[in-house]
Amino acid sequence: MKLYDHPTAPNPRRVRVFLAEKDIEVERVSVDLQAGEHKTPEFLQKNMNGQIPVLELDDGTCISESIAICRYFEALHPDPSLFGTTAKDIARIEMHMRRIELVLGRNIGVSWVNGAVVAQIAKGRFTQIPEAKTQSDAAVNAYYERLDGELANRAMIAGDDYSAADISAMCVIDFAEQLVNLKPDDGLSNLARWRKQVGSRPSASA
Template identity: 35%
Template sequence: MLIYDAISPAPRCLRMFVLEKGLRLPAVTVDVMRGENREPAYLTINPAGQTPALRLDDGSTLAEAVAIAEYLEELHPQPVLIGATPEQRAQTRQWWRRVELNVTEFIHNAFHYAEGLARFEPRIPVLPEAAAGLKRVAQDRLAWLDGLFGAGPYLCGERFSAADIWLYVWLDFGVGVNQPFDRQLPNIGPWFERMAARPSAAASRQLLASA
């Protein structure tokens, strides 16, 4: 297998997942800053032009960080990051969907329309006038998520999961692109500090080793 890695939040989510799994997978870096992911050579690998991607041993390719994480969990079920039972897997996916649909998508698009505008304007439709509203929605939904947070210490209670990884990476990304979150949120504030203390949090900032 070969991971197509990049300096971007979704690939970092996958890197942190791989690190937590203790896996060693070869990788190549796709230079998304100069748009290598939109060039013909990469589009033959992933026609969606997104990173990360995973080339399988049979030459086929999987795309979408969530789908790749699910695949790797199937191959390497320990340590458990999605779930060991149907109930655990459903619980993780519940929180994962809440995180993606209510928080990370708004952070992502707000970045496209504001701080990342110069980079993305030649590539995708952008709405600069929507950026401020998207940022407000992300923060509102994060406060909503904080209210759903149970006894913790993680989104799935005592069980650390992929949902925690996805929320942490995107909130950390937001801090660096003028989308800081309210550290006084009673549940997510302390949770973020717990996540930041995990070795994989710092290690995932680095690209995976080249193949």
């Protein structure tokens, strides 16, 4: 089994952190995104979207989409559960993960594609739209404020316990801070407290 990976990309990191929480070792293959290794005909056979992560099983089956890969491992190794065990927890974790991906992650993605790092490393691959970045930056900051309000009432993103929703949120917010220049405002103390807690887990450095 192999995990097609990249050291700074947030989606492969979600899988690495998830695996570390479950103490599962998987062989990793680093994909050179700048050289376009993920767009070769051979890689497109593994994931038609030309993206990482991809988990390739020993029988050749390829699973892409970070959460699908995590669910594969959750099914094989249910303890500790990171997607919940009761109907309510499963639904709440899913709700928060979808919000993080579809609202926060999507806006961070727009800011990334239209931002300074992509202008440097992917010259000519994207037509950058500054107005789109202005809007997505504002949406990200507004999301941070809402999240800060929610974290005033509970320890973790989806409740009292650490879950896959915390992994998704941590990976995307760290990426936004490090590579998109979208750091949560220092005044958002609940968000800062949560970031410190999840960031100090040994899995965070995976």
